[in-house]
Amino acid sequence: MSLRDTAKHTARRCRRERDAVATRQAILEAARTLFAHDSYECVTIRDIASKAGIDPALVIRYFGSKEDLFLATLDKGNCSSLPGGESMGLGHGLIHHYISHWSKQDASDPLLIMIRSASSNDSSDILRQALNEQFLQPIAEQVGGPDGHLRAELALSQLIGVNIMRSLLHTEALSAIPDEQLIQIVGSVCQHYLSDELEETSTSKEEPIERR
Structure with missing residues (x-):
């Protein structure tokens, strides 16, 4: 493979990786918004996909299941490193x-x-x-x-x-x-x-x- 072909291949891979990150984030943000306005059983994979502007199959591809996606929406700003390491404060x-x-x-x-x-x-x-x-x-x-x-x-x-x-x-x-x-x-x-x-x-x- 020539240097030019290698560069093209690397550029395509980088674009795919950026697209994958963007798609995953879009799904996560859509799910967070919907779950914050309605209960778990009322929000569907199709609702999340529609909100994110993607095909429902991509939601499963990136997160595996509705349960795993729901867990991911809760993984934000947890309390593992609070100010005031001791109990005082x-x-x-x-x-x-x-x-x-x-x-x-x-x-x-x-x-x-x-x-x-x-x-x-x-x-x-x-x-x-x-x-x-x-x-x-x-x-x-x-x-x-x-x-x-x-x-x-x-x-x-x-x-x-x-x-x-x-x-x-x-x-x-x-x-x-x-x-x-x-x-x-x-x-x-x-x-x-x-x-x-x-x-x-x-x-x-x-x-x-x-x-x-």
Whole structure:
């Protein structure tokens, strides 16, 4: 093969690789947008392909299945490297991470996608897997301790609540609050869950009051 033929072959290969990357990204963005607006079982491969402007067969070619594509839409801005490596300050780092990566105007917010499909029987196992791998486990590992996972769930429950109020219900006060103020307020609550002592409910029966 001549140098000219080699150059042409290399150029064609590079174009194919760029096209493949662009096609995969178009599918992923289309899926994120659709899953953020409807539940898992209501979004079809054909819907995603139409949104991306491609043939449905390409969706399967690039992602294998609807389940694998759904998982891929949740793999965005996870909590594996939050600011504040120690438990102190991690609560503010968590809400800061949320604000930075998942803007209230971002249609591809992973938590919003999860909320949309939370009641879907078809996606329940996928959601639990993604929630644990991308959110709960990374937070629990940074917090440490035997109750790290519980603390992570309590903190994340705050973010889910904020997400519902801001992104789904668009409540006036919470939607209007500046991000910096939201980080301080919600961050303090998250920090309480992540580092303060958690109250334990006593299971022992109270001693009867002695009558005189």
